[in-house]
Amino acid sequence: MIVAERKPLAEIIDMVKDHKKILVLACRGCVTVCSAGGEREADILASLIRLGLKKEGKQAEVATGSLVRQCDKEYIDGIDQWKGQYDAIVSTACGVGVNFIANLRDGDHVYPALNTTFFGGSAEQGVWREQCAGCGNCVLHLTGGLCPVARCAKSLFNGPCGGSVKGSCEINSDVPCVWQNIYDRMGTLDRQKELSVSQPIRDWSVGGHGGPRKQVRDDLTV
Amino acid sequence: MNFTPDIRLFSCHYTCQQTSAMDDNGLQHLDFPKNISINRVVCTGKIEITTLLQAFEDGADGVYVVGCPMNTCHNVKGSQRAAKRVETVRSALSELAVEPDRIKMYHTPRGLHHEFIEAAHEMNDTITELGPTPF
Numbered sequence: 071m072i073v074a075e076r077k078p079l080a081e082i083i084d085m086v087k088d089h090k091k092i093l094v095l096a097c098r099g100c101v102t103v104c105s106a107g108g109e110r111e112a113d114i115l116a117s118l119i120r121l122g123l124k125k126e127g128k129q130a131e132v133a134t135g136s137l138v139r140q141c142d143k144e145y146i147d148g149i150d151q152w153k154g155q156y157d158a159i160v161s162t163a164c165g166v167g168v169n170f171i172a173n174l175r176d177g178d179h180v181y182p183a184l185n186t187t188f189f190g191g192s193a194e195q196g197v198w199r200e201q202c203a204g205c206g207n208c209v210l211h212l213t214g215g216l217c218p219v220a221r222c223a224k225s226l227f228n229g230p231c232g233g234s235v236k237g238s239c240e241i242n243s244d245v246p247c248v249w250q251n252i253y254d255r256m257g258t259l260d261r262q263k264e265l266s267v268s269q270p271i272r273d274w275s276v277g278g279h280g281g282p283r284k285q286v287r288d289d290l291t292v
Numbered sequence: 293m294n295f296t297p298d299i300r301l302f303s304c305h306y307t308c309q310q311t312s313a314m315d316d317n318g319l320q321h322l323d324f325p326k327n328i329s330i331n332r333v334v335c336t337g338k339i340e341i342t343t344l345l346q347a348f349e350d351g352a353d354g355v356y357v358v359g360c361p362m363n364t365c366h367n368v369k370g371s372q373r374a375a376k377r378v379e380t381v382r383s384a385l386s387e388l389a390v391e392p393d394r395i396k397m398y399h400t401p402r403g404l405h406h407e408f409i410e411a412a413h414e415m416n417d418t419i420t421e422l423g424p425t426p427f
């Protein structure tokens with residue numbers, strides 16, 4: 071899922087300080103699952119915005135609403151149900167949601183409540199870890215399913231750097247060296263020999279270095 | 293300054309049960325401050341962050357939660373959850389440049405013990421010292 075966390079309150083309050091009717095808009099997708107921008111978090115944020123503005127001597131109505139997702143046009147159209155009830159939207163969706171509102175709602179002020187951080191998952195309650203960087207050319211079939219792009223600090227493709235120490239990455243001993251993990255796992259799978267094949271220089275244009283990416287599925291367009 | 297704070301207490305059934313059987317006189321007899329309003333909940337683990345924030349929105353100068361001892365909550369983890377939520381509100385208050393001590397979590401033995409009354413006095417003193425809500 072896309073993982074995100076709330077921005078500092080001072081930053082959010084500064085964004086909305088001149089608005090009088092604010093809609094804090096939750097997303098019931100990924101950000102609900104990672105407890106950053108679902109209905110519960112939107113209610114909390116609305117309350118905090120009211121308190122923050124009040125403390126600064128400002129008056130504003132702050133309401134909440136939610137959409138199934140904020141990354142599809144048909145759901146964004148649902149914003150019409152609050153027509154006339156807001157002069158700014160604070161979206162608690164990931165950056166995709168905020169962009170979608172900006173793309174599709176000419177004239178609507180929209181602000182991000184979250185910092186969108188990474189694609190990850192939660193194996194223990196309350197802890198999320200990055201797993202994939204959306205590089206556009208997946209190599210997990212070569213690495214036993216563990217990602218060297220997102221989970222190696224240097225995104226190395228041909229084994230660890232010289233800083234790998236006792237299974238930890240050189241950037242921080244709390245960070246596992248994913249290349250150690252890959253090596254160990256390939257051993258468990260009896261595939262370690264495959265790791266001696268050098269990976270060629272990579273074309274990063276599909277990984278975002280070639281400009282914004284777009285995907286068209288002819289079989290789905292009508 | 294002559295200031296009597298508006299303090300809201302959220303307490304679980306198990307720690308403040310007996311107070312519900314008492315009228316104001318009974319509570320005062322126990323030396324429980326008159327300016328603290330008691331909100332009894334089934335378990336402190338049921339208290340949402342929004343409920344605590346709403347108390348501030350409604351004008352509370354201070355808010356506190358009294359639940360079971362940390363590791364022996366009647367509902368196993370209720371008072372631990374409450375403590376986490378109180379902590380979340382504390383850091384949110386700090387973010388808003390408001391004294392975090394305006395909210396506090398207490399863990400006291402079940403039943404009406406002196407710790408329950410002491411918590412009330414401590415909170416009353418803290419909030420009186422901090423003064424009226426900045427909201």
Ligand code: SF4
Pocket residue numbers: 201202203204205206207208209210217218219220
């Ligand atoms: S190799 Fe690329 S697509 Fe595959 S998991 Fe890693 S970042 Fe994601």
Ligand code: SF4
Pocket residue numbers: 221222223224225226229230231232233234235238239240241246247248249250
């Ligand atoms: S120590 Fe391991 S994870 Fe860290 S940068 Fe080197 S190879 Fe990558």
